Amino acid sequence: MSRKYVKIEGPYVESVPLVYKHKIPIQKTEQFWRGLAEGKIYATRCKKCGAVYFPPQADCPVDMSSEMEWVELPREGVLEAFTKVYARPQGFDDLEPYVIGIATLSNGVRVMGWVEPPDERCIKVGDAVEVGTKSVKDKYIIVLKLKKSCT
Numbered sequence: 001m002s003r004k005y006v007k008i009e010g011p012y013v014e015s016v017p018l019v020y021k022h023k024i025p026i027q028k029t030e031q032f033w034r035g036l037a038e039g040k041i042y043a044t045r046c047k048k049c050g051a052v053y054f055p056p057q058a059d060c061p062v063d064m065s066s067e068m069e070w071v072e073l074p075r076e077g078v079l080e081a082f083t084k085v086y087a088r089p090q091g092f093d094d095l096e097p098y099v100i101g102i103a104t105l106s107n108g109v110r111v112m113g114w115v116e117p118p119d120e121r122c123i124k125v126g127d128a129v130e131v132g133t134k135s136v137k138d139k140y141i142i143v144l145k146l147k148k149s150c151t
């Protein structure tokens with residue numbers, strides 16, 4: 001199959017940017033939000049090829065399958081990176097500075113969350129973390145709790 005390109009001869013004007021929007025049915029993400037409220041983190045797994053997606057996806061980009069199932073992610077992870085957030089986003093600006101980190105879970109999936117306790121002198125890359133959730137300002141966030149103690 002060959003692609004056809006349209007060659008533009010002479011002067012031209014830029015078109016307005018094309019924006020592609022589509023509606024994501026709430027039922028396709030509901031399990032994820034309900035899971036956070038229960039302290040669980042859900043990903044989606046393609047029933048066809050077994051690929052696990054986090055954040056959850058409704059369709060598998062590998063084989064275009066929409067046959068996805070929910071799987072709970074493992075709780076154990078290793079901290080890969082972290083940073084302290086001083087410039088908090090609007091709505092979080094009255095909170096103490098917090099630490100955001102990325103952990104790789106035992107199944108290889110990466111999740112981002114708030115590292116606790118937020119003591120950047122204690123936190124080290126490679127630290128073991130337990131993944132959970134907590135409620136901050138009526139929103140559920142993912143928490144990466146250090147398994148070692150910081151005193």
Ligand SMILES: [Zn+2]
Pocket residue numbers: 046047048049050051060061062063064065
């Ligand atoms: Zn797939």
